[in-house]
Amino acid sequence: MRHAAAAFGQTSSPRPAASGGQWGPPGPGRSRGAPALASRKIQKGLISVYVGSFIVFIVLTGSLLGYFLIQAGQQTKRAVNAACANEAHIVASKIESTLRRIDATTALIAATVREDLTSDRRDPVRQTRIDGELLALASNFPELGGYRVFDAEGALIFTSDTNSQRLNIADRDFFLASRESPTSELRFSAALVGKLRGTPILVAYRALPGDAGDFRGLIVATINLDYFSKLFSEIEVGAQGMVSVRRSDDSRLVVRWPIVESQANDPAPETLPYLRIQAGERQGVIRYIGKTDDIDRIFAIRQIDNFPFYVLVGRAVAEQFRAWRMTALISTLLTLCGLLLIGFSLARLGRGETILRQSEQRFRDLAFTLGDWIWEVDLEDRYTYVSEQVKATLGYAPDVLLGRTPFELMPADEAARVSGLFRQLKARRAPLRDLETRCLHQDGSERILLVSGVPILSATGELLGYRGSGRDTTEQKRLADELSRYQHQLEDMVSHRTAELEAANLRLAEATQIAQTASHAKSLFLANMSHEIRTPLNGVLGLAQIGYRESADAMKYRQYFARILDSGKLLLGIVNDILDFSKIEAGKLVVESMPFVPRRILDSALAVIAERAAAKGLTLTARVAANLPDACLGDAHRLTQILLNFLSNAVKFTDRGTIVLDASRDGETLAFAVIDTGIGMTPEQVERLFTPFEQADSSTTRKYGGTGLGLSISNRLAALMGGSNC
Numbered sequence: 001m002r003h004a005a006a007a008f009g010q011t012s013s014p015r016p017a018a019s020g021g022q023w024g025p026p027g028p029g030r031s032r033g034a035p036a037l038a039s040r041k042i043q044k045g046l047i048s049v050y051v052g053s054f055i056v057f058i059v060l061t062g063s064l065l066g067y068f069l070i071q072a073g074q075q076t077k078r079a080v081n082a083a084c085a086n087e088a089h090i091v092a093s094k095i096e097s098t099l100r101r102i103d104a105t106t107a108l109i110a111a112t113v114r115e116d117l118t119s120d121r122r123d124p125v126r127q128t129r130i131d132g133e134l135l136a137l138a139s140n141f142p143e144l145g146g147y148r149v150f151d152a153e154g155a156l157i158f159t160s161d162t163n164s165q166r167l168n169i170a171d172r173d174f175f176l177a178s179r180e181s182p183t184s185e186l187r188f189s190a191a192l193v194g195k196l197r198g199t200p201i202l203v204a205y206r207a208l209p210g211d212a213g214d215f216r217g218l219i220v221a222t223i224n225l226d227y228f229s230k231l232f233s234e235i236e237v238g239a240q241g242m243v244s245v246r247r248s249d250d251s252r253l254v255v256r257w258p259i260v261e262s263q264a265n266d267p268a269p270e271t272l273p274y275l276r277i278q279a280g281e282r283q284g285v286i287r288y289i290g291k292t293d294d295i296d297r298i299f300a301i302r303q304i305d306n307f308p309f310y311v312l313v314g315r316a317v318a319e320q321f322r323a324w325r326m327t328a329l330i331s332t333l334l335t336l337c338g339l340l341l342i343g344f345s346l347a348r349l350g351r352g353e354t355i356l357r358q359s360e361q362r363f364r365d366l367a368f369t370l371g372d373w374i375w376e377v378d379l380e381d382r383y384t385y386v387s388e389q390v391k392a393t394l395g396y397a398p399d400v401l402l403g404r405t406p407f408e409l410m411p412a413d414e415a416a417r418v419s420g421l422f423r424q425l426k427a428r429r430a431p432l433r434d435l436e437t438r439c440l441h442q443d444g445s446e447r448i449l450l451v452s453g454v455p456i457l458s459a460t461g462e463l464l465g466y467r468g469s470g471r472d473t474t475e476q477k478r479l480a481d482e483l484s485r486y487q488h489q490l491e492d493m494v495s496h497r498t499a500e501l502e503a504a505n506l507r508l509a510e511a512t513q514i515a516q517t518a519s520h521a522k523s524l525f526l527a528n529m530s531h532e533i534r535t536p537l538n539g540v541l542g543l544a545q546i547g548y549r550e551s552a553d554a555m556k557y558r559q560y561f562a563r564i565l566d567s568g569k570l571l572l573g574i575v576n577d578i579l580d581f582s583k584i585e586a587g588k589l590v591v592e593s594m595p596f597v598p599r600r601i602l603d604s605a606l607a608v609i610a611e612r613a614a615a616k617g618l619t620l621t622a623r624v625a626a627n628l629p630d631a632c633l634g635d636a637h638r639l640t641q642i643l644l645n646f647l648s649n650a651v652k653f654t655d656r657g658t659i660v661l662d663a664s665r666d667g668e669t670l671a672f673a674v675i676d677t678g679i680g681m682t683p684e685q686v687e688r689l690f691t692p693f694e695q696a697d698s699s700t701t702r703k704y705g706g707t708g709l710g711l712s713i714s715n716r717l718a719a720l721m722g723g724s725n726c
Contacts, residue, residue: 061335069328073321077298078459079355080320081285084300087235088283088313091243092302093372093469094231098143099204099307102221103186104476105137105147106206109219110184113149113158117208117217127158134160145194145201145222152179152215163196169220174205178218182209188247188308191225191254191264200225200264202254225255232257240295240316248277249308260293273301277310282431283454290314305433305452372469376456379465381405381422393449393472395442406439411446414438429455429463436473448474540564584716591720596636598628598670602663605643612651618659625664632670638717645710646674654678669723 113130116122134147138160149158154170169175174189189203202223210216232243232255244256251267251274268274272288282303289296297314304310373389382405386398394409407415418437425432431454439447453468544564602622613620643661650659657677664671715725 058335065331065335069324069331072327073324074459076321076324080298080315081300083355084237084298084313084315085283085285085302087237087243088300088302088311091232091235091245091313092304092311095228095245095309095311096304096307097372098141098223099186099304099309101141102144102204102223106186106204106219106221109134109137109147109149110206110208113217113219114208116157117149117151118210122157130158131160131162134158143224143227145197145224148220148222150175150218150220152217157217161196167195169195169218172203174203175218178205178207179215182207182213182215184209190252194222200255200261228255229257229259235313237313237315238319240297240319242290242293242297242312242314244312244314245309246274246312247308248274248303248310254309273299273310273312276301277303287317372471374467374469375406375453376467377406377465379426379463381407381419384465390470393470394439394447406437409439411438411440426455426463426466429457431455432466432468446474447472448477584713584720589716589720591635591638591717593633594636595631595633596639597631598663599624599630601636601640601643602661605640605647606661608644609647609651612648613659616651616654617656618651618654619657620659621661623660623662625662627665628663628670629665634670634721638721642714642717643672643674645714646672649710650674650676650678 112133116126116130130149134149138144138146146160147158148156148160148167150169151157154168154172154175156167159167172189172192174187178187184206186204186206189205192201192203193199194201202225204221204223206219207215208217208219228245235243237243242256242258245254246252246268247254251269251271252265253263253268256263272286276284276286281301282305283301285298285300287296287298296317298317298320299312299314302311302313373393374385374387375383375390376385378384382403383401386401388398390401391397396409401409407419410418414437418435421435422432431452433452435451437449437451439449441447449470450473451468451470453466456464456467458464547564602624606620606622610620647659647661654676655678659677660673660675662671662673662675711725718725
């Protein structure tokens, strides 16, 4: 500019000529080429001035254009970064809100169904009620596919979906992992395809361990990934933009828009966003080429608090900077048209501001739809933005809080504590996560808030304030305190009851030990006494048998010996019953498994009892079914003993009529029945039929005799052979 000004000064201030010091037309003695030369020099100077001015103008215009383009590029970059960061924050907040609700509801379901999973009994009325409660919970969240409860075998017990009554997940990896290592923490599966509808889902599950740490069941909440795909599609990230959610523990893809089904569960361990997450960063904006489609994008990353996921919101660089490049091209071509350039530049700046306003409005709209209330404060801790949800939380309208500090809404001691903590966070430019604070509602009541926030930084890294969200946890806090109180009471009751049960069990164990000792002594005594009695009894019977044979000619003495034989045989039968019963009680009686012919067993039993039946004038018959097999495996001797016991009782208690022995096959077992026309029994007598040392009543013992052990022994023998008496 200084050079141009000097040139103009030389042109506008003519100096005197060398000859006379006056400027005028050439005289007769002067050369006419001098003024022409001077004119050409002046013209040349003017051209130089014009060219220089033009060059200067070009340089100035180029500098202004370059400066504008650089600033516009930086502004576009900041706008894209801010839009991506805001959208990532919104998506992360939405997903975190969903996961928090699932965490709370599955914990509630676990507490509700714990008794059902630890018990083998199922109450249909309770099942219907719990299914209805699960349906009510699931209907409040459109992103959920439903709640289900499975037992330790993977079978469905409770469900919010009546179409999944026979669902079994025993083959699912997350079920196997839970059964191998049961934990009550909320965990998440890989992206799956639902068994019922065939749509992509993510399973949130919580194992229910027993008191001994064993696996008792699984509470499952299915998250509909199509819901999030649709939600992501409504975010204006451009045709080549993308929104995705990946796991922060192994970088596997959970859900992505645009949808690429072949990439589901694919890890991306070497990508820059995942490396940033692994390095401990919670949020940020980076630029890199996408792994799935090789498109250069600007990505905003956002870790979802308290859950193993992070969000990626990416906008294609070529797409987002297309307007800026077009501006540069048009501005370069229209450099000489400064006004048009300025107007065009202003239009582009206006468009950038519109984009920012739209992004801000989108942020406000999404913040309004979230359950938590969103806030921003400046460096002096004054509210610069408060979402509408604050009215439901604290009772104040948002515009009432603008310009005030959060500490004005707290009790004095709480304000001192939180303000000191907030100063420390600002000094480190650190985020705050789940800070529990006490605030006063407009009506004077105290509310418990859970506050999280992140610092707002300028492009140069200067701290501008904080932005975050607040959630009213007053009711949750009250419920947690009440639950803790009930839990302590229950623990005291359980401890007291456990001590009582342990004392009772100790007394019962001592009594059982005494009873077992007495029973064992009784069994040994009976066995010894039976052997001691049977040995001389066999001698008496032998001598009586000899006397009976030798006294054939003396009928009177023969009758005496016959009575001795009958009484001895009766006594021997009683001793044998007592010995068999003692063996059974002591666990010493063993049945055999040998081939035998059932028809021979029937003939043998009928032959033994036939003489006694004929002596009383009874008709004894056998009724054999056509399906009775020719041979079986079992203990023929003990089976004959059972049949003789039943037939002997029938002869004993039947004075006239018939006795029928019925034999048939029932599946893989033999079925025998003894039918008589005897005295019969009442239902009360039938209940005591197989009790040792008991008969129908005392009168039958006096009239018919017997120990009352025959049917009890028969019942024990049938059980040892895998059968039963009825």
